[in-house]
Amino acid sequence: MRSATRPVSPSVGTADVSAARSASMVTAMSVTGHGNRPTVLTLMAAACALLVVGASVGFTSSTDDAREPVRRGASPFATPAKALDVVPASSPVGSALGTSRRLYRSAPVVVVAPSADPAAQGLAARAAEQLRAPMLLDGPDTAEEIARLQARRVLAVGAVRKLSDSVAVGATSSAVDAAVESARRAHRVPSPQANDVIVLTRSVTANLAAVTTARNAGATVLPVPDADPRSAPRAAQVLRDRPRTPVIALGTPFARSLGYTLSVVRDGATQPGGGYLLFRNRHLVALYGHPGSAALGVLGEQGVTKSVRRAKVVASRYARYTDRPVVPTFELIATIASAGAGRDKDYSAEASVKTLRPWVDAARKAGMYVILDLQPGRSDFLKQAKRYRSLLREPHVGLALDPEWRLKKEQKPLQQIGSVSIGEVNRTSDWLARLTRKYRLPQKAFVLHQFSTSMIRNRSRLVTTHPELATVVHVDGQGTQGEKMGTWKAIRRGLPDGVAFGWKNFYDEDKPIRSPRKTWAVRPRPDLITYQ
Structure with a gap:
């Protein structure tokens, strides 16, 4: 206890690092069916390795994603209309759908994987990357999104329920390779492009489908584990270097405060001694x-x-x-x-x-x-x-x-x-x-x-x-x-x-x-x- 004689006053009058694809990743994914097969762990590691860490903004959280009609001959890739958009999803299934809806107008081929099979998801991510296609997870709204994309072929990797125009693909490297080659012969693969959009995710592994879709559409993907870019130095630097680039954040944890935290890092509003958080490392x-x-x-x-x-x-x-x-x-x-x-x-x-x-x-x-x-x-x-x-x-x-x-x-x-x-x-x-x-x-x-x-x-x-x-x-x-x-x-x-x-x-x-x-x-x- 402090002393009772504590004094009181008697009377004080007083570079752009957007998503360049990894050449080693493409090499790892382009298995032709000859020689040794990569292990599931190798496939998952390669799929996750796709990540490239590469003005005040208005905050908007969409609760109902726009489904605009697709014009034949138009670019399959979409440009975000909002400076800041949060995909209001509580699961990887919802994040994958929301990312596809925001970054693709159409797609001749869509890849679908089971929502609870990481090995199949790794193989599906490999297929989607080679076809520059959106990757979805099997869920109640998946068929609707496939219809919106006007997909003419669906590669269903692993134990996926029957979908319209779907081709069942076994969850093996050889089966995926054969399915990718067949899709390439039948459908034109979109040309790669750099899309001036940043996608934030708490987890690259958990949101592998959404991350794969975002990268395939040319977006820069940045990991922000606790949904606060102030605590992710690399993400904060990229966001500050690209102050006008639209941002899409995956998941409801971003919804509460991303408008404020994003403005702080883009304004460079740092603490004495550097950094954005007062007691993070100081x-x-x-x-x-x-x-x-x-x-x-x-x-x-x-x-x-x-x-x-x-x-x-x-x-x-x-x-x-x-x-x-x-x-x-x-x-x-x-x-x-x-x-x-x-x-x-x-x-x-x-x-x-x-x-x-x-x-x-x-x-x-x-x-x-x-x-x-x-x-x-x-x-x-x-x-x-x-x-x-x-x-x-x-x-x-x-x-x-x-x-x-x-x-x-x-x-x-x-x-x-x-x-x-x-x-x-x-x-x-x-x-x-x-x-x-x-x-x-x-x-x-x-x-x-x-x-x-x-x-x-x-x-x-x-x-x-x-x-x-x-x-x-x-x-x-x-x-x-x-x-x-x-x-x-x-x-x-x-x-x-x-x-x-x-x-x-x-x-x-x-x-x-x-x-x-x-x-x-x-x-x-x-x-x-x-x-x-």
């Missing part, structure tokens, strides 16, 4: 306090220029332990719990934007991060956060809530430990997320200070799913190292997924203060380390 090391008031933390012990230098020195003590960026940070107390009620009777003195602006600007110029800390008294966090909207619009500025100083009516600072409802916390994070999304800002820190479980009521309902925010529970207990570790374990217990953690060292109250080496050894390793 740590923040912060000095805490209020300008001009040494009693409120170390930031008040010197001016802004010397504080920048001091923050960099403290951060450098951690940089020796990692190859990842360690970003020096200011945690500025923006609203300060006050012994006096003040004109608004809320026992919180709100610093002006003018007072904080030089610190925010100096941090930006120095490549640092800033967190604005709120001690709202009898006000509420959302109301106070909105006072600093202009500062929170800066790409390097996040927000911290300090429930210790959230008071009920008739309460005063230091007479009790304050608390906040989870509803107020979630309303504040919702507002900050909308602000971040509206201005296409990098992901922001959303920090919750806590040293007692009573400080945040119903914490299990904490919303941690905003892609715009990196939510941090900052464990800021003080005292002996044994007491601090006990608080660390207690506060981390029972939290929802998706939370990062912060640790605070107190220069005066900790007995003794933990060294950088021992702080770095805390597990799980803190993402945010603060000094007060």
Whole structure:
């Protein structure tokens, strides 16, 4: 527990890398029936190896795919009409259908494979690649798509139900080779083309049919495993290099936030130290306090220029332990719990934007991060956060809530430990997320200070799913190292997924203060380390 003598302010008045086909892939797939047969694993590996990692956009998610009539003699390949389109599929069957509908107007030959037979799918992908044909999986809507494509031959590889104009093909290399050769003699194979479209998929293997169709239509396919291009460096780079190329994303996991995350990577809205996500492969090391008031933390012990230098020195003590960026940070107390009620009777003195602006600007110029800390008294966090909207619009500025100083009516600072409802916390994070999304800002820190479980009521309902925010529970207990570790374990217990953690060292109250080496050894390793 922290000391009851924690000070309060007496009255603070303040190249194009699109889908070039792999020559080795074509060689591996062109088996003529002579010599050794490739194994199923080889076929699957070769099929998956087809992947080539190669302006603000509007977000559109289609729930009903367009089925336009096909004009004879027209190019079989389609160009997406939407800048951003999510295939609303929950399975590989749906992803394959959606990709075919978006990228093919027609096809003389279609290849179909069973939805639950990876070996047959690998052989089918080989056949589809050689014929530059769409590949579908057997499902309830497959026949309708074949009809739309006006296919005159269907190669059904493996245990596929009987389809119109289908040719049953055994799931063997020789059978597939013979079927491909027959189709080539009877039907013209479309000429290859580079289609200026990018297709995003969470899994190349799981979505093999859709990926094969996309590549055959000339699209660039990029893997984005967690449906967030900010976490896939290669995909992010390609998307940034091709800011006007239409994007098709496969599957409903992309639907919620791709409009925002795509705009971030295409705008190059990176964090101090590089990258798009705040705590992906980086740590923040912060000095805490209020300008001009040494009693409120170390930031008040010197001016802004010397504080920048001091923050960099403290951060450098951690940089020796990692190859990842360690970003020096200011945690500025923006609203300060006050012994006096003040004109608004809320026992919180709100610093002006003018007072904080030089610190925010100096941090930006120095490549640092800033967190604005709120001690709202009898006000509420959302109301106070909105006072600093202009500062929170800066790409390097996040927000911290300090429930210790959230008071009920008739309460005063230091007479009790304050608390906040989870509803107020979630309303504040919702507002900050909308602000971040509206201005296409990098992901922001959303920090919750806590040293007692009573400080945040119903914490299990904490919303941690905003892609715009990196939510941090900052464990800021003080005292002996044994007491601090006990608080660390207690506060981390029972939290929802998706939370990062912060640790605070107190220069005066900790007995003794933990060294950088021992702080770095805390597990799980803190993402945010603060000094007060």
